[in-house]
Amino acid sequence: MSSLIRYLTLGLAATSAVIAAPAVVKERETGTAIDQDLYDRFVLYSQFAAATFCDHNTNSTGDKLTCETGNCPLVESSDTKTVLEFSDGGITDATGYVATDATRKIIVVAFRGSISANNWLADTVVVPVSVDLCDGCKAFSGAWAFYAEVRSKIVEAVTAATKANPDYRLIITGHSIGAGITGFAAAEFRKLGYGTDVYAYGPPRVGNTELADYLNTHLPDNSLNHMINHADFFFNLPPGYSNVYPEYYIDTPGSRDEVLITDIKKFDNGSGHLDKLPDNMVGHVHYFQTIRQCQPNIPF
Ligand SMILES: *[C@@H]1O[C@H](CO)[C@@H](O)[C@H](O)[C@H]1NC(C)=O
Ligand SMILES: *[C@@H]1O[C@H](CO)[C@@H](O)[C@H](O)[C@H]1NC(C)=O
Numbered sequence: 001m002s003s004l005i006r007y008l009t010l011g012l013a014a015t016s017a018v019i020a021a022p023a024v025v026k027e028r029e030t031g032t033a034i035d036q037d038l039y040d041r042f043v044l045y046s047q048f049a050a051a052t053f054c055d056h057n058t059n060s061t062g063d064k065l066t067c068e069t070g071n072c073p074l075v076e077s078s079d080t081k082t083v084l085e086f087s088d089g090g091i092t093d094a095t096g097y098v099a100t101d102a103t104r105k106i107i108v109v110a111f112r113g114s115i116s117a118n119n120w121l122a123d124t125v126v127v128p129v130s131v132d133l134c135d136g137c138k139a140f141s142g143a144w145a146f147y148a149e150v151r152s153k154i155v156e157a158v159t160a161a162t163k164a165n166p167d168y169r170l171i172i173t174g175h176s177i178g179a180g181i182t183g184f185a186a187a188e189f190r191k192l193g194y195g196t197d198v199y200a201y202g203p204p205r206v207g208n209t210e211l212a213d214y215l216n217t218h219l220p221d222n223s224l225n226h227m228i229n230h231a232d233f234f235f236n237l238p239p240g241y242s243n244v245y246p247e248y249y250i251d252t253p254g255s256r257d258e259v260l261i262t263d264i265k266k267f268d269n270g271s272g273h274l275d276k277l278p279d280n281m282v283g284h285v286h287y288f289q290t291i292r293q294c295q296p297n298i299p300f
Pocket of ligand 2: 268269
């Protein structure tokens with residue numbers, strides 16, 4: 001049995017047993033258009049997320065972010081320097097970086113998708129654990145293990161970078177599992193009093209409704225930016241956990257790297273693809289580009 005199928009089976013079996021009630025399926029909204037400024041930010045941060053897939057950005061703290069595959073030109077044209085790079089390769093595969101960007105006056109925390117995201121989800125989805133981010137908040141244990149492994153290092157790195165650059169804004173980004181993990185970091189830094197903006201590309205669900213509600217109510221409007229491709233199936237996984245809204249939905253069939261501003265619709269409190277099935281299995285990696293170009297052998 002493929003691990004994805006196994007995963008889905010496990011997930012479905014787990015649904016009834018798991019934590020709080022699944023999110024209520026709301027009436028489908030009609031999405032609204034986004035403006036050029038937000039579009040540009042989505043493009044920019046997709047490149048910071050893509051940079052996490054290039055090993056040298058996660059294995060040697062202190063250097064400039066670059067992508068040998070040429071897929072992060074906006075990042076490369078900035079004056080960046082990593083203040084923390086982390087890569088595990090072990091069971092949680094926690095990988096990413098914290099970097100400063102003097103050109104844009106931002107501190108970026110970025111989490112990479114897992115090398116074998118579907119296997120990884122499959123093996124870890126069933127157990128919900130309580131997390132100390134907010135009252136009643138739970139996460140699925142595998143996602144939480146990823147964050148728990150690196151959280152103190154990240155908090156330390158961001159604290160030091162903020163002290164050195166008090167006028168910089170904190171940005172949290174990632175793709176796939178890494179996009180899901182952004183929610184934990186956002187809740188953490190919110191609790192610590194930071195203003196922060198999140199750009200999450202293809203996030204799965206990682207927490208219960210309490211965690212999603214905490215993020216929705218404690219982060220200011222327009223700071224939570226979850227983007228979902230038309231052909232992405234991760235957003236519906238795992239069953240029994242909750243999505244974070246609003247959702248920015250790429251409402252164009254087919255998996256392609258070119259995404260126009262008119263392709264993207266904002267859904268405030270529902271899912272853009274509530275009534276649609278993913279049209280293929282590779283949409284998950286297409287967010288303005290093939291986001292994991294530095295790791296061509298990762299399937300998703
Ligand atoms: C980091 O990864 C790059 C590959 O991108 C490799 O060439 C380099 O040797 C690695 N450095 C360390 C310290 O492992
Ligand atoms: C969804 O949000 C819109 C505005 O943001 C609101 O008008 C609508 O009533 C909401 N729908 C549901 C089902 O909550």
